[in-house]
Amino acid sequence: MAPLRNIAAFLKNAWAKEPVIVTSFAIGIGALLLPWVxxxxxxxxxxxxxxxxxxxxPLRDDNNMPDIPSHPCEKIGPSLEWMKRL
Structure with a gap:
């Protein structure tokens, strides 16, 4: 509990002396944390x-390339099907 009181006292003192700086730090910390949450x-x-x-x-398909997909979306990997279900 003592460290929380020290932090609270520091923030109260900093807010009383320099509210603009405290606000700018709060906005900066929020900007760093927001993408993660x-x-x-x-x-x-x-x-x-x-x-x-x-x-x-694009390649010209001569029907002799079984390992190359005929369309770029036929590749193996993640798809956007999850987006259609939203």
Whole structure:
């Protein structure tokens, strides 16, 4: 309990002397913590993983390339099906 009282006393004293600085620190700490607790960050991470960084160059298919998908979306990996179910 003593450390909490010390922190509370420090914040009360700092707020009394420099409220602008305390407010700016609070906004900065909030800006650092918000992406970690926001549900939007979770879905944004899922979307970023589903979108490829480099799009494949189209190839002319001569029906002799079984390992190359005919469409870029036929690749193996994460999909955006979860987004359609929202």
């Amino acid at each position: 926001s549900p939007v960050a979770h879905y944004q991470t899922k979307m970023n993983r589903a979108v490829p960084l480099q799009y494949p160059v």
